[in-house]
Amino acid sequence: MSGVTLTSVFLTASLSVILIFCPAGGAVILSRAHLVPLCTLILLCISQNIFFVFRPIFTCGGNITGESGVIGSQGYPGVYPPNTKCVWRITVPEEKVVVLSFRTIDLENDNLCRYDYVDVYGGHVSAQRLGRFCGTFKPGSLVSTGNKMLLQMVSDANTAGSGFLAVFSAAHPHERGDQYCGGRLVKPNGTFKTPNWPEKDYPAGVTCSWHIVAPKNQIIEVKFEKFDVERDNYCRYDHVSIFNGAEINDARRIGKYCGDSPPAPVFSEGNQVLIQFLSDLSLTADGFIGHYKFRPKKFSITTTPPPTTTHPVTTRPIPLKYSVALCQQKCKRRGTLHSNYCSSNFVITGTVITAMMKGGSMYATVSIINVYKEGNLAIQQAGKTMSTKIIILCKKCPFIRRGLNYIFMGQVDEEGRGKIAPQHFVMAFKTKNQKGLNVLKNKQC
Template identity: 85%
Template sequence: MRRVCAALCARCLQLAFLLTGICAQSQHRPSFTCGGNLTGESGIIGSQGYPGVYPPNTKCVWRITVPEGKVAVLSFRFLDLENDSLCRYDYVDVYSGHVNGQRLGRFCGTFKPGALVSTGNKMTLQMVSDANTAGSGFLSVFSAAQPHERGEQYCGGRLDKPSGTFTTPNWPDRDYPAGVTCSWHIVAPKNQIIEVKFEKFDVERDNYCRYDHVSIFNGAEINDAKKIGKYCGDSPPAPVLSEGNQLVIQFLSDLSLTADGFIGHYKFRPKKFSITTTPPPTTTQPATSRPIPLKHSVALCRQKCKRRGTLESNFCSSNFAITGTVISAVPRGGSVSATVSIINVYKEGNLAIQQAGKTMSTKILILCKKCPFVRRGLNYIFMGHVDQDGRGTVGPQHFVLAFKSKNQKALGTLKNKRC
């Protein structure tokens, strides 16, 4: 803990010196413009007009270059952008490199990520705003670091050998530090996939993994649409297989509690390789394996669409029970993939729930797009099953009902029901 405090104090002093230098030169608060090229050992980047409200309908790009042989490290000191569970409206993207680099993360709302580290001496920030809600923007500090100095606060990088190991900072000597973000980009040959296993796992426990957590994504960037799973707690997730030849593993710790951390291993496998896993019963979030396509017969979708039973009769037979607002509903063949902003959770099961600021959301696959029929912007009660990826699935046999305030009392009673 003493080391963490010392590191944070050192960062605060660095920011103070930077701000003092700028103020001494200009005799007034620094003025931040839309984008630019920044070079050197360190510097400050702020959104256009910070700390005033950033303008609407803008796209600003900042390109950072630190000296050759070093890596760029970025820390957000302040973040206040329009909040959305998927960061679709106003957001900041951070990339390793200047052109076609790996995306290290997309951020919105007010939750500040830990330190972000490029794989080389270049990094890019891009801020996009739409026509509506705005905030005060962001203030960040970048600095140069030697690659071998990354052990205490910095971690991650590109992994392209046939097998390897990745760990949280300080493993196994002491707890991982607070306020870090690690992103490992694993790249296999094009005809292979990637298997990931965790040998030891201990990350701050929370029912929704809102604080410290590990997220795994198919592909080369951090993208919620390609998220395989989100994990925390003290039980190792089940082995994970990628869909293609690239995978991103992101670890994030906030500025409060820490834990032992983890050690994980990866190896490349032929594309035809398959694996069967059983989720550990005590894992906080669902252990997931390679996504398995849901196969439902045409006969299922030809059933007459008629809701059966009541809230009470369906509660115990369902894996999950939530109320939420449908914020997107995208047809995929004969099914619909819906993103639901959660109002309340009455039965979680292994449902994967994502957190952005104070907003929680989840993915639900409606097996037959006309049964039950849901509309974007409306509130519903969803009861159904959960697939191996932690995604909710709803078929004609499950229970979906338009949510009204009069339902709250009955749902509150069911929440405490033993099944």
């Protein structure tokens, strides 16, 4: 049986150019526009008892344009090289969105994807990140909010795998489908929902991102009409996350929700919100339907007022900004649990989930263990899980660590976030403190 030599002259993930040598002499150059002639050539070679097998050669990054294509890590399915950073920029026709599906993925595994990973962004520049992936978990289809998408794969010097293989296609922004959802929403009000709603459960392995953009002088209200997402105390599996802005950023997360109780309505800080829904490969549920509405920035957000007491608290509100001099003073906690309880607007115990330095302050997300005094604190609830946002005004006073439990006493800003100044009371929480806090909770201030 004769052989055919096939060589990649400039073979990108989308098979841009292929050079084929036939034993009879001569060569044929094929581009994306000549896929049909390639099939004809294969039939011709088969009719002449010529046999050949070819495999695409995947390189590190590239610019890919068209209605559909294939992307693979460098050298796939061989082991990808160490210490590399590869970027692929996908562009589909205007007025369409990119739908990306991973066929296989095999990267160094890490719970936080800190070492080898693939980032997917819904655009080329200043775009929101749709997800970061590593290990062998294959996410569901990812949908951009416009006609561009960017993939970035990073590897370190250590463990490697076979990498990834993904395919993309162009779709209309509001095209309905069972396996993908999401998009860019710019109308004054609208609806978003999980795939298959309400006919059947959402599918496993799906990632959906809705990017909602209002005019600059407005904010966004988001609320859920129906909500049923796989329950977990920490929403580790299927969940919905809502972020201020246009990207996935834990420091700007408004809330993370799961379970079968609709979360309370939430309001954005600015004119953009990103809503991400993720389902893993195991249990599914009914899903959800949610609505959004643009509101003026001065819109009055209705909150439940704190219960009145016979001796109202008259402490002065804490200013939003502190002088550098205050943060340079010796960090020393003042008073005791008892002496600080009544002067504090809120008192909770909780676990620090995220902590991020920004400017001179520390921004933290706290998973609440117990609420002793709620005040005006904004608390997000998903099922039985409650969380809130806290700002440590002087980033190292008091100093907190992620993963540890604390008692927090402080004031609340106009957005419902807890504000902790150096003189406020924060200490490590131990079970023995619970009795004393319960006594204070029942005490008249």
